[in-house]
Amino acid sequence: MEKTFKRGDSVTVHLTAEHEIEGDLKKHAAKFIRRLPGQDWAEVELQEEHAGGTKTLHVPLDAIEAQ
Amino acid sequence: MSSNLLVPLPMGQDVIEQATGTYQLSPWIYPPGEFWPIDQVNYVALPAIGANAAVVSFQVPPGHNGIILAYANNFVGGGWTEGSGAVTWQITRDQAAVDGYDAIVASLGSPASPFRHPSGFRIFENQVIQLVVFNVSVVVAGQLSGGRLAGWYYPKMYEDQNITTM
Numbered sequence: 001m002e003k004t005f006k007r008g009d010s011v012t013v014h015l016t017a018e019h020e021i022e023g024d025l026k027k028h029a030a031k032f033i034r035r036l037p038g039q040d041w042a043e044v045e046l047q048e049e050h051a052g053g054t055k056t057l058h059v060p061l062d063a064i065e066a067q
Numbered sequence: 068m069s070s071n072l073l074v075p076l077p078m079g080q081d082v083i084e085q086a087t088g089t090y091q092l093s094p095w096i097y098p099p100g101e102f103w104p105i106d107q108v109n110y111v112a113l114p115a116i117g118a119n120a121a122v123v124s125f126q127v128p129p130g131h132n133g134i135i136l137a138y139a140n141n142f143v144g145g146g147w148t149e150g151s152g153a154v155t156w157q158i159t160r161d162q163a164a165v166d167g168y169d170a171i172v173a174s175l176g177s178p179a180s181p182f183r184h185p186s187g188f189r190i191f192e193n194q195v196i197q198l199v200v201f202n203v204s205v206v207v208a209g210q211l212s213g214g215r216l217a218g219w220y221y222p223k224m225y226e227d228q229n230i231t232t233m
Contacts, residue, residue, distance in 0.1 A: 019116055021208050041146045043153075050116060050204075057116070058146040058153050058205040 003061050005032040010067040011044060013059055019050055021063055030057075032064070094225040095134040095189055103220040105133060108178050111200065113144070113154070113210040119201040122156075122214035126195050133190045133220040139181035140198060141174045144210030149173050153204045154212070160194045178215040192223060 005011060009032040016023040030044040033056070040061045049055050094102075107123045114120040122140065127133055140156045147154045150172050158168035165188050176182040190196050198214040 015206065019206055021206055036146070036148050036151075039145050039148075043151075054116065054204045056153075056204050058151075060145065060206065060208060063206070 003064065005035075005042070005064070005066070007033060011064050012067050013044055013046070013057070014063045014065070015059065019057060021060060029067070030064075035061070091225065093227075094221040095132075095187070098219050099221050099225050101222050103128075103131065103133075104217075105135065105219055106215070106217045108213075108215045110143070110178075110211045110213040113142075113205065113207050113212055114200065114202050115207060116202050116204060119199050120212070121197045122200050122212055123198040123216050124195065125216075127190050127192055128220065129192060130223055131220040132192055132223055132226055133218055134187045135184075135190060135196070135216050135218040136187035137181040137183045137215070137217040138198070139174075139176035139178045139213070139215040140171065140200070141177045141213045142210065143213065144208065146205040146208065146210060153202075155201045155203060156212075156214070157197075157199045157201065158188075158216075159197045159199060160190060162195070162197075176215075178213045181215045181217060187218060190218075 011030050011032050013028040013030045014025045015021060015028055017026055029047040033043040033045055035042045036058065041058055042061055042064060043056060043058055046055045046057060050057065107125050109123050111120050111122050142154060152172050156171040158165045196216065198216060200212040
């Protein structure tokens with residue numbers, strides 16, 4: 001079943017500590033912002049800032065689950 | 068027709084002779100016979116978030132200046148949309164952004180079909196010219212960024228001697 005989220009939904013994003021999709025995955029708390037048009041990707045806002053200086057990430061839908 | 072007033076050169080490049088003097092055709096508009104084509108194409112893996120990577124990089128050879136008339140940058144894979152700013156590009160001369168190309172938020176064309184600028188931008192002897200991709204916030208999952216810069220070099224002897232290097 002296709003994942004559907006609304007803006008502001010609390011979600012968990014499964015990424016490595018460096019925010020990659022392969023490796024030792026960890027849970028990152030985030031808010032769902034939007035699905036990217038025509039893609040199985042979404043924009044989320046992490047609870048904690050990424051090392052690269054951003055809280056907003058574009059991540060695959062597969063890496064997101066509802067909290 | 069645009070032309071520069073220059074001292075006539077002995078090797079007989081294209082000139083216009085008028086009653087007011089001899090005018091050399093601008094070598095960045097009309098390539099002289101000794102022109103040397105530029106066509107640099109490359110793809111790189113999308114760098115990590117917060118990092119950048121040179122997609123295309125080359126140095127203008129000694130004794131030459133040049134003009135870049137066509138360029139392209141694109142994104143292959145998921146996670147980026149036009150204008151989002153999640154990935155940006157920059158075109159630089161010696162690591163300084165060319166005016167207007169500091170934080171490009173769009174794909175300006177695919178390397179297979181680069182955008183042809185009406186006037187282009189000039190490049191100068193020994194400058195390092197780069198197209199750089201910066202990953203602001205896209206999780207890396209095998210994406211690529213491509214780029215292309217095309218134009219020509221010409222010998223500096225055809226240059227307007229009063230030109231200020233940008």
